[in-house]
Amino acid sequence: MxxxxxxxxxxxxxxxxxxxxxxxxxxxxxxxxxxxxxxxxxxxxxxxxxxxxxxxxxxxxxxxxxxxxxxxxxxxxxxxxxxxxxxxxxxxxxxxxxxxxLDGWPDVTPGLARLRLKYRLAPCSNGNISLMADLARRNGWHWDAITGAELARDYKPKAIVYLSAVEAFDCAPHEAMMVAAHSSDLAAAAAAGLRTAFIARPNEHGPGIGETAASVPVDVSANGLIDLAERLGG
Missing domain, CATH: 1.10.150.240 (Putative phosphatase; domain 2)
Incomplete structure (x- = not known):
């Protein structure tokens, strides 16, 4: 890691x-x-x-x-x-x-602040850049850049979306970690050579409807971004 x-x-x-x-x-x-x-x-x-x-x-x-x-x-x-x-x-x-x-989950803003002390951070979302910028301003998220579908001109889980984000930061795939609450997203990122971190969001689709554990191999599993920061030594 x-x-x-x-x-x-x-x-x-x-x-x-x-x-x-x-x-x-x-x-x-x-x-x-x-x-x-x-x-x-x-x-x-x-x-x-x-x-x-x-x-x-x-x-x-x-x-x-x-x-x-x-x-x-x-x-x-x-x-x-x-x-x-x-x-x-x-x-x-x-x-x-x-x-x-959209409102962020309660752990996200403080968790990103902790992670930013050690890592460069960027969304790798299917959302367009203006959407990502608006969510960041609304929730107090500080990105080093905005990457994702609009940069790649395609949608996840296509490998180009992950790899264009990695390339934008002059990193090799193994130097980047995809963080997601969806096993399918993480499986695709891993296939493209990225490291992976699963975040449990058991209420994503409504109370009690969401992934509580990854169904694919991942490098790290956490219960939120503060927990992720602790697991990554931040």
Whole structure:
């Protein structure tokens, strides 16, 4: 582990409580317009469209586009499915930007501050750069750079996303560690030559719905970023 210089972070689920935040935003915005909507159910349905939309890009069926655009496409699908196709354009834009207003898990801001004393830090997310910047400003996260899908012009778990982040910092793959709450993300990063750290987020998809242990081999497992800092000697 002494060779690791760079920590790369998944964001949705690992650092940010997307489910709770989107549920809150959906309920608030639609309730203000007199619409009773199950915010938690809507958040789950919206996220369920996530991988399929990115696969359109990964497979080459459509050109690369930012996640904001895929989120909007997915939002329109869910609104139609839930009988809310009449929702006005301004509200749709506000809803789509809810992904820019996610709250971090409580351990993340202090954990990143500790890790930053020893390592260079960057998100390696499928989220676009403006989205990552907004989340950082909202939550007090300090990055050395923003890497990920927009830099690579492709989506995880394609190897180019991890390797372009590593290359941006002039590191070799084994000098970087991918930190994520998703075993599939870590398996792909390991296949690209990175070290890996699993973060348990048992409530990612709602209370009691999330990965509590990695289902693939990893270098480190932790219960949050403060725990990760302690395990890495920070």
């Amino acid at each position: 002494t060779e690791v210089k760079l920590l790369l972070f998944d964001v949705f689920g690992t650092l940010a409580d997307w489910h709770g935040s989107i549920a809150r935003e959906v309920h608030g915005l639609l309730a203000a317009r007199g619409l009773a909507v199950d915010g938690a159910g809507f958040a789950t349905a919206w996220r369920a469209e996530y991988q399929g939309a990115m696969e359109e890009v990964r497979s080459g069926r459509i050109p690369f586009c930012k996640l904001d655009l895929l989120h909007r496409r997915n939002l329109d699908i869910v609104l139609k499915a839930q009988g809310l196709d009449h929702l006005d354009e301004a509200t749709r834009r506000q809803l789509n930007l809810a992904w820019h207003r």
